Amino acid sequence: MTEGILVGVTVVFVAVTLIQYWSQPSWWVRGWDFPKLQVGALLLVLLLIQLLLLDFSNRWNLLLPPATLGCLAYQWWWIRPYTPLVRCEVDWADPNDDGPRIRILSSNVLTPNRHADRLIALVRRYQPDVLVALETDQWWDEQLQVLSDDYPYCIRCPLDNLYGMHVFSRLPLEHQRLSFLVQDNIPSMHARLRVNDELGVRMHFLHPAPPSPTENDESTERDVELLIVGRSVKQTDEPVIVSGDLNDVAWSPTTRLFRKISGLLDPRIGRGMFNTFHAQYRFLRWPLDHFFHSAHFRVARIERLADIGSDHFPMFIELQYDRRHASEQHSLEADAADRARMQQKVAQEPASKDDVPRP
The missing domain is CATH 1.20.58 (Methane Monooxygenase Hydroxylase; Chain G, domain 1)
Structure with a gap:
């Protein structure tokens, strides 16, 4: 038996x-x-x-x-x-370097969650330059208005379908765009973050829908959104940051393909999984909330933050701009098979890299 x-x-x-x-x-x-x-x-x-x-x-x-x-x-x-068993893909920032730093706090708030005070308290404590709030509806839009004095630059898209999005910034957001890249009800936000007179950073904030029996029967829409953004940022030498709840785990074939196609780095590699979902079930957790960036940056700090009543933990990262050492950091390289797989996936939806704003 x-x-x-x-x-x-x-x-x-x-x-x-x-x-x-x-x-x-x-x-x-x-x-x-x-x-x-x-x-x-x-x-x-x-x-x-x-x-x-x-x-x-x-x-x-x-x-x-x-x-x-x-x-x-x-x-x-x-x-x-x-895990810490491999070398970090992104080096630690030099604490003695005075290069400009960017702090980003990303949080999927869970639309019915009514603990906005917890998120606002984290913002007050960590003082991010940019706050990305996902799953925001009109109630969350009203609650987050208290941040307007400190974060005068904002892109808003409150929705009742679990895909609302807000981006608040204390630094100017230039050429900001609200886009619906693949699905008409799934927004993404794009802007150039003006750090100082010399430095502007291309920012893309995403929250594609996951493959699930209650949302999309297939992962195609999610995969296409990630890959067309990846193709778009690959074509620039400018500093780039992509963040958000990608509804895909860090170790999936799709995210790995995104990293190859985009050339962006994953600051978690060699540091930890930073499992952000599900906040309420310890055994059922995996990393859904991401930061990817170009080799222009090094990591000064990365943390999973405290529970705010959502099904996701917030994530915080502080990146230091360090263009002098960019050549020392290397992303995954795409080969012919990767490019063919990317082309095959992207062809399944009427969307392309040309649809992605290039702020």
């Missing part, structure tokens, strides 16, 4: 692992990109149980631990970059 159960469970985990090789965009396939940490933990437990309970005089049972170990290695390969 015990051996039969272990065989069945092992077969399920092998199937769950193999299905992730499939490029099918359906939500029930792409959903397995998310819980790699959780699946890996369960595989480790399964492996230990196999070693303790299986009767290895039965030669067929000898196949189970290697199969489980192979699945565990696959999950580990994806999440390993987001």
Whole structure:
């Protein structure tokens, strides 16, 4: 009986692992990109149980631990970059360098959440230059008005569909644009952040819809939005920051492809996962809220912040502009197969890199 159960469970985990090789965009396939940490933990437990309970005089049972170990290695390969076991992709900022710094606080507030005071308290404490608030509706728009004196530059798009967005800045936002790149009800925001007379930073704030049975049956719309923004920023030598709730985990094939196509760096690599969702369920957490940036920046500080009553934790980052050492930091490189996969995905929606504002 015990051996039969272990065989069945092992077969399920092998199937769950193999299905992730499939490029099918359906939500029930792409959903397995998310819980790699959780699946890996369960595989480790399964492996230990196999070693303790299986009767290895039965030669067929000898196949189970290697199969489980192979699945565990696959999950580990994806999440390993987001552990301190690898070198940081983005260097730490030099505390003695006086280069300009940019502080950004990004928070998916959860529309029905009524604890705006908690977010406002974090803004007062961390003093970001830019606040990105996602899932904001008219109620949140009214609550966040108290920030207007300190953050006079703002792009607003309150919505009742869980995709409202607000960007507040204490620094000027030039050439600001509100766009609906792929879906008519899913906004994105784009602007040039004027840090000083010499430095302007191209900013893109995104919140594409996830693949799920209640929203998009497939990941296509999300993937296309990420990839056309990635193609657009690849064509500039200017400093760039992309942030928001991308509804995709840091270690997914799509986010990895975005990094290759855009040439942007991920400051979490070598530092940690910074799991922001789900704030209320400790075992069901993965990194959905992201900062990506060009090699012009180094990291001075990155933190997951305190619970504000949302299903997401806020994220905070402080970046230092350091163009002199940009050549020392390298992103993933796209090869011909990556570019072909990108072209295939983008062709599925009537959107292109030319639709992305270039502030």
